Amino acid sequence: EMKEAERLAKEWRKAKPLAKVQAKTASQKGEKYLREFAEEMWRQCGMRVAVLTACKDGSGQTMTTQ
Numbered sequence: 088e089m090k091e092a093e094r095l096a097k098e099w100r101k102a103k104p105l106a107k108v109q110a111k112t113a114s115q116k117g118e119k120y121l122r123e124f125a126e127e128m129w130r131q132c133g134m135r136v137a138v139l140t141a142c143k144d145g146s147g148q149t150m151t152t153q
């Protein structure tokens with residue numbers, strides 16, 4: 088049973104979500120995660136964070152932040 092679980096875990100680690108799913112997740116949650124990270128760095132370290140991002144949308148075109 089443990090060997091099967093290890094095999095399955097290895098398989099899942101290698102698999103990626105579809106490009107459309109990755110693009111949707113990035114557009115829905117990316118800004119929130121980056122904002123939370125920047126706020127925590129400021130709160131804990133007094134450090135300012137600047138972030139430039141780029142990702143591919145569902146059709147494979149590169150999108151950047153504005």
